[in-house]
Amino acid sequence: MSGYQRPLRLAMVGGGQDAFIGAVHRHAAALDGRYVLVAGALSSTPQRSRESGAALGLSPERSYGTWQELLEGEKNREDGAEVISIVTPNHLHFPVALAAVQAGFHVICDKPLVPTLREAQELEAAVKQAGTAFAVTYNYSGYPLIRQAREMVRRGELGQIRKVIVEYHQGWLATEQTGKQAEWRTDPARNGPAGALGDIGTHAEQLATFISGLSLEEVAAELTSFVPGRPLDDDASMLLRFEDGVRGVLTVSQIEIGRENDLRLSVFGTQGSLSWRQEDPNHLIYDGLDKPRQILTRGGPGTGGAANAVTRLPAGHPEAFIEAFANIYSAVADDLAARERGEDINPDYPTIRDGVQGVEFMTRVLESAAANGNWVSLKGSG
Template sequence: MTRKLRWAMVGGGVDAFIGAVHRHAAALDGRYELMAGALSSTPERAQASGRALGLPEDRIYDSWAQLLECERARPDPVEVVSIVTPNHLHFSVALASVQAGFHVVCDKPLVHTATQARTLEKAVRDAGNLFAVTYNYSGYPMVRQAREMVLGGVLGDLRKVRVEYHQGWLAREDHGKQAAWRTDPALSGPAGALGDIGTHAEQLLGFVTGQDVASLSAELTTFVPGRAVDDDANVRLRLRGGARGLLTCSQVEIGRENDLRLAVFGTLGTLSWRQEEPDVLVFDRVDQPRQWLTRGGPGLGQAAQAASRLPAGHPEAFIEAFGNIYRDFAAHIRAREAGEAHTPTYPTIRDGVRGVEFVEAALSSSRDGGTWVDLPG
C-alpha cells in the first residue's frame, strides 16, 4: 500500500468547524496521516487541541512559525501543510510554507489583496510546490458531470450562466464567534458575503463552463446597520468565451441555509444543479423531455464516476466533495514524485488568484456605482 502523506494543520483546533471538516475529508481515502499541528492562535489552546487529536507531543507546536522551522529540520518532515485559519493569516502562513518547501492546501478566499495573491502565485511557481485552494463545491460528482458535459459541447454554444449562493445566518446584528471574524475586515478582508461565499460561486461558474470572468458590474450592499462589510451582492458578468452571467450572493436571506445553485444555458440545452440536492443534475434539451441525471446512475461520464464513493441512493455531500479535493491533491503529489505527467483536477493557486481579483473588481465597481470593470486576463 502506498505510504500516507505526512500532513500538518495550521489552525483548525478541536472546536473549529472547518478544521474538523478538513480532517474528516483527508481521512476518507487513507492518503494522509496528521502528524503535526499549530492548531490555535494561543499556545495553551494549540497544545490542548494537539493532545486531544492524539498528535505526538514533540509535534504539537505553539505557533505556525515554530511548526515550519521544526518540521523543516526533522529527518521525517511533513509534506503537506493545510491552512485553516481566519483569512488574515493566509498570506503569511502560505508564503512561508511554500518558501520552506511544503505543498500547501489553503482555505478560501486565498488572501486579502490581488497583490498578495500574485506574490504568492509567483512564490509557488518559483518553488515548484503544489498548491490547492479548497473550493470544495467543484468536488461534487454531479458538478464534475456538468463540467464534462459543458466542455464536451452538449449544451452547444453557451449563452448565459446564473449562479446563486444564499444564506440567512447573518440576518441579525447579534452573532457568535464564527460570524465575528467574518464581519471584521481586518480579519476577513475587505469583502463580507462576496468574499466568503461569492468566491465559491465565481469558482464554480468558471469550473463548470471553462470560461473566466472578463468584466463585471457589481452592487454590494450592507443591510445590517453597523456592519463593516457587505452582506449581499448582485454582480453582472461578461465571460471570456462570450457568454453573459449573473452572480448573486447573500447572508441575510432568512430561511436560506446553504442554497448554492448553478444554471448553464446554451443553444442546445440547459444544465441545473443545487448544492442542497447535490446528487441530481437536471438536463433540459431543446424539444426533448427533461432528464434527471443522478449520482451513481446510468449515463454519467468518467469524471463523475471517479468522484463517487457510494452506490446510487446513498447520499454523498459536503465532506465527500472536500475529500475529493484532498484525494486529487494527493494523486498529483504522488504523480510528481514518480515523474509522471498529471493535470490537476482540484482548484489550484490560479483559482485562488482569480477569486481575489474578482473580489477586488466587484468592490471597485460597486464603489463607482456599478461601472463595468475589466479583470486581468
C-alpha cells in the same frame, strides 16, 4: 509501501476546538487513506493550540504553540510534514502560506486565498519559484455531478453556452452575530475587504468558470451591508460578461432568513440547460431543447467518467460536502505521487491560479461597487 503510495504526512494550521472547517478537512484528508495528521498549530493561543492537538491525539512535541514553530519544527525532522493545510481566518492565509511555500512544503489552503491582489500575486510567484503543489479548497468543484456538468458542457451537450447563473443564499448573518465564525468574518482586519463576496461569492465565481470553462471578462456589481454598523457587505449582486459574449448573473447573500447553504447553479446553451443545487447534490437536471427533462443521479445511469472517477458509493447512498473536499485532497495526493514517479499529470484540483483569480474577482467587484456599479474589466490583471 514506498514514496507517496504511503499516506502523506499532513500538518494543520487552524482548525482547533470549536472551529468549523478544520474538522471537515481532517475527515476529508482521512477518507481515502491518503494522509495522516502528524502535527498542528491549531488555535490562536499556544495553550489552546496544545489542548486542541492533545484532543486529536497529536504527540506533545508536534502539537505546536504557533504556526512559526510548526514550520520550523517540521522542516527539521526527517519524518516531518510534507503538506500543510491552512484553515485559519483569512488574514493568516498569506503569512502562513508564504512561509510554508518558501520552506518547501506543499500547501492546501482554504478560500478566499488571501485578502488582496498584491498578496495573491506574491504568493503565486513564490509557488512558481518553489515548484510545490498548492491547492485551494474550492470544494464545490469536487462534487461528482459538478464534474458531470463540466463534462457535458465540454462535450457540447448544451450547444453554445449563452448564460450562467450562480446564486449562493444564506441567512445566518441576518442580524448582528457574536459567534466565533461570525465574529472574524465581519471584521475587515481578519476577514479582508470583501464580506459575503469573499466568503461565498468566490465559491460562486469559481464554480461558474469551472463548469463553463469560460474566463470572466467584466463585472458590474452592487454590494450592500444591511445589518447596521456592519463594515463589510452582507449581500452582493452582479452582472457578468464572460468571453465569447456569454452573459451571467451572480448573487450571494448572508441575510436571507431561512436560507441555509442554498448554492444553485444554472447553465443555459443553445441546445439545452443544466441546473444543480448544493442542498440536493446527488441530482443534476438536464433539459435538452424540445426533449423531456432528465434527472441524472450521482452514480446512476448516464453519468460519465469524470463523475464516476470521484464517486465512492452506489447511487442512492448520498455523498456530499466531506466527499467533495476529499476529492480535492486525494487529487493533490495523486499529483504528488505522479511527481514522485517523475510524471507530469494535469492535476484536477483548484490551484494557486484559481485562488488568484478569486482574489482578482473580489477586487474588481469591490472597484465596481465603489464606482456605483460601473463595468470593470478582469482581463489580464490577475
